[in-house]
Amino acid sequence: MRRFGFVLLLVLTSCTPASSPTPAPSAGGTASRQSAAEAEATLASLRRVDDLPLYEMTYTGDYETAVSGPAPTAAAPFGCSLFAALGDRSHPVFGRNFDWDPNPALVLRADPPDGHASISLVDLRYLGFSAADDPRGDRRLLDAPLLPFDGLNERGLAVGMAADESARSVPDPSKPAVGSVRILRLVLDQAATVDEALAIFARHNLDFTGGPPLHYLLADASGASALVEYTDGQQRVERGTTPWRALTNVPLAGVGEEERRHDRRYRLLADALDASGGRMTEVGAMDLLRSVAQPHTRWSVTYDLATGQVRVVAGQRWQTVYSFRQPVG
Template sequence: MRWTLPAASLALLLTLTSCSATGSDIPTPPGATPAGTPSASRQDAAQVDQTLGSLRRVDDLPLYEMTYVGRYDPTDGTDAKPATPFGCSLFVAAGDRSRPLFARNFDWDANPAMVLRTDPPDGYAAISLVDMSYLGVDADPAGDRRLLNAPLLPFDGMNERGLAVGLAADDGARAARDPAKPTVGSVRILRLVLDRAATVDEAVGVFTAHNLDFDGGPPLHYLLADASGASAVVEFVDGEMRVERGRGDWQALTNVPVAGIPEQQRREDRRYGLIAQAMTESGGVADAAAAHRVLGLVQQAHTRWSVTYGLRTGEVRLTTATGGAERRYQLPMG
């Protein structure tokens, strides 16, 4: 769908996406890639100028916003070594099926971040969040063509159909490779999900159709949710993909496995236990303000951003480690 936002709001927004055919999907760290290298961009010159011209710094994290204009190739590959994982906390509150909500803390290195809007001609419009350090941009990224790779790096996001996805480190994960399937990077798979899936079942299908490459980076697991309130965790156990469907009013994910693990054992993880307690007490019902309070309970010293996605409303609420004002975005729902 096309974005229909006031011009002032549109100038503050961002977009990008992609997927590696071989090797890790995370672009090269700062200083390692010269500006002007090939990217996922399939834009004409005017679209490049419009995209780069939309970049705005909006807080001192620093947090940027950008709107990607035109086409990108979600199979274009990039390569890099990601940072050491520190943690993440995610949950779905689906006790009220009329307003399900996806929430997450992103806990990582102290890097700049970007709110990115994408609206590919052959996929769903989406809002996602990007750790900009993996783009290799300098301290002042204005005009840097490496920003055109941002579509490759959604660390979490939601599309116009209300499908949301986020990732967290899972040290024990191991993904085997099927030579009959294409291989994509472990972050890039989020772009394919956001572009192509409207439901949890469709998102699981995207995962099933690909090998995931964890080489050179932390192995990961993933939380999915959609506008119906359905949710699932996707994990990789002994090389096999496992899907743990949400069975109640909520589902949570931190950095411990959940597939086949009894709930009481999961709650031995402090952050998982705090989320589980809060969600159990509320019956899995939480508006954005309540969800941010739960995220605050499990916030860590290295939490970079906290975000909620309204899976039916399209509302996105974001706070960063600066402690500044909450930022709100509206994704038109298709």
């Protein structure tokens, strides 16, 4: 793992510690395996950076991913758009719009003692916060590592998800169950490549209980990528080293490219990525996300898998881009 050297920049543009810890207080933070000092340092690092509101926080110390904790619940599906532009191996880019309710969001930095450092985005509604709440000092933030909706780790592996109403996961009693969002935390912490990420998916039952069923996009700095879907209770993986991949809210496994493009957002992504040969500048990637944004797009983020540059636009204020950095290598 790597210690962080994150810098927050405002840019105008056209998107178990080694010793046994003292447990943190039990009011919130069920995932925390921090000493009291680490928990306080985590909460003290919270900063509001945008009036979405968008916050940033650095998680200090360890956490447990096997606890019972928060999970997304929804009566209607997430609407999201994702792509991986992998044609330029010196600057492979992963982009994602998160389209959902007007909730506060968090840019979370984590560096677990036995895992990879990462940066991810979290919808704070699922920790119990509304946009009107002041989360400062609230121990529920200590569960934030359980809910990455997209992210990038220090090995250059990016992950994201979108709703797929047709997805069905049938439990295999020989495998442990994991929540449909928490699986992304396991991937960010434990996988360095797409192949390693797929092995983590294969070792677990996906639990869609209480929330929309999902499918997933993975990409790494080598140019590898994969789609993971659940059809008729079976995991289906589409992998390869194609110059680009796109994902919206329609199932793709076993579906031809012409049929895939019947979905408007997928078609817009695919046409642009085809035309560019899967090559995207940072500005071009954010512009592409803008072209498929919906009225309820909450954040738009691009991850450079080679340099670790992370750029975030909150609430479709495209003229304001917040830059973060996740060192990769």
